[in-house]
Amino acid sequence: MSLESRTAPDDGTDRADTDEATPSGSRSDGDGIGRRATGAAPIDASDLTKRYDETLVFEGLDLHVEPGEVLCLLGPSGCGKTTLLHLLAGLEEPTGGDVEIDGQPVTGPDYRWGVVFQDPLLYPWLSVRENVAVGPRLRGEDPDPDRIDDLLDLVGLDGFEDAATSDLSGGMAQRASLARTLANDPEVLLLDEPFSALDQLTKMELQDELRRIVDDLGVTTVFVTHDIDEAVYLGDRVAIMGTIPDGIEHVESIDSDTRSRDDESFLEDRAATFERLEQVGLQ
Numbered sequence: 666m667s668l669e670s671r672t673a674p675d676d677g678t679d680r681a682d683t684d685e686a687t688p689s690g691s692r693s694d695g696d697g698i699g700r701r702a703t704g705a706a707p708i709d710a711s712d713l714t715k716r717y718d719e720t721l722v723f724e725g726l727d728l729h730v731e732p733g734e735v736l737c738l739l740g741p742s743g744c745g746k747t748t749l750l751h752l753l754a755g756l757e758e759p760t761g762g763d764v765e766i767d768g769q770p771v772t773g774p775d776y777r778w779g780v781v782f783q784d785p786l787l788y789p790w791l792s793v794r795e796n797v798a799v800g801p802r803l804r805g806e807d808p809d810p811d812r813i814d815d816l817l818d819l820v821g822l823d824g825f826e827d828a829a830t831s832d833l834s835g836g837m838a839q840r841a842s843l844a845r846t847l848a849n850d851p852e853v854l855l856l857d858e859p860f861s862a863l864d865q866l867t868k869m870e871l872q873d874e875l876r877r878i879v880d881d882l883g884v885t886t887v888f889v890t891h892d893i894d895e896a897v898y899l900g901d902r903v904a905i906m907g908t909i910p911d912g913i914e915h916v917e918s919i920d921s922d923t924r925s926r927d928d929e930s931f932l933e934d935r936a937a938t939f940e941r942l943e944q945v946g947l948q
C-alpha cells in the first residue's frame with residue numbers, strides 16, 4: 666500500500682523526527698505531492714481562531730498547503746469547513762491569527778485567490794463567454810478573446826461560448842464558473858463543495874476534469890467536501906475536521922500516482938480515511 670498514514674501526535678506537537686504532518690496540516694517534508702508548479706503559491710494559516718458570538722468554530726488552527734498541492738477539507742456538516750475556506754479567501758475576518766498566501770497577508774477577497782462556490786453564480790444577462798471575461802473586465806483589462814476561448818476549451822465548454830447561461834445544465838454552469846475563476850489567473854483555487862448539487866455521473870466527470878485542470882495549471886488548491894470518495898480521489902492530502910471547535914483532527918496523505926476509483930490503492934486510501942473519520946468520532 667502506497668498510502669502514508671500521518672497520525673496526529675498524542676500531545677498535539679510536531680514530530681520533527683518522523684514523516685508525519687501535524688493535526689493542523691503542516692508537513693514536515695515535501696514529498697508525496699507529486700506535482701509542484703514553479704511559481705505556485707503556498708498557503709499558510711497560523712493560529713487561526715473563529716468565533717461567531719457564542720459559537721467557537723475552531724481555535725489556534727494552523728494549516729500549510731504546499732505550492733501546487735491539492736488539499737481537501739473533509740468533515741461533517743457544521744464542522745467549520747466553509748468558515749475555514751472563507752478565512753483563507755479573505756471573505757471573513759478571523760477572530761485571531763492570520764492567513765498568508767505566497768507570503769502576503771490575506772486581508773480581503775482578491776482575484777489572486779479565486780473561489781468557486783456550490784452555486785455557480787453566473788450572471789444570467791451575460792453569455793458564457795462574457796461571464797468568463799468578467800474578472801479581467803472588472804480589473805479594467807481588455808480580456809484576450811483567444812485566452813477566454815482556451816479556458817472554455819479547458820473546462821470542456823468548446824462550442825458553448827455564445828450560449829445563454831439559462832441553456833446550461835448544472836454541470837456546464839459549474840464548468841463556466843470554474844473558467845470564470847481561472848480567467849483571473851489565480852495563485853490559489855478555493856472550492857466550496859462545487860459538485861455537491863450535481864448527479865453522480867456529472868460529479869465524477871467534473872472531478873476528473875478538475876484534477877486534470879489543476880494538474881495542468883499546477884495551481885495550489887483547497888477543496889471543501891463532505892464526500893470521502895471525492896476527497897480521496899482529488900486530494901494529495903485530506904485534512905479531516907472534527908466537530909466544532911476541534912478544527913483539523915488528522916491529515917491523511919493520498920498516493921498521488923493512483924487516481925483510479927476502481928483500483929486497490931484507491932480503496933485502501935478510502936478505507937484508511939474512513940477509519941480516521943471513525944477514530945475522530947465521525948461517521
Ligand SMILES: Nc1ncnc2c1ncn2[C@@H]1O[C@H](COP(=O)(O)OP(=O)(O)OP(=O)(O)O)[C@@H](O)[C@H]1O
Nearest residue numbers: 717720722741742743744745746747748749891909
Ligand atoms: N455567519 C454565521 N453566524 C453565526 N454562526 C455561523 C455563521 N457561519 C457559520 N456559523 C456556524 O459555524 C459553524 C461552522 O459552520 P460552517 O458553515 O463553516 O460548517 P461546514 O462544515 O462548512 O458545514 P456544511 O458542510 O453544512 O456547509 C456552524 O455551527 C455554523 O452554524
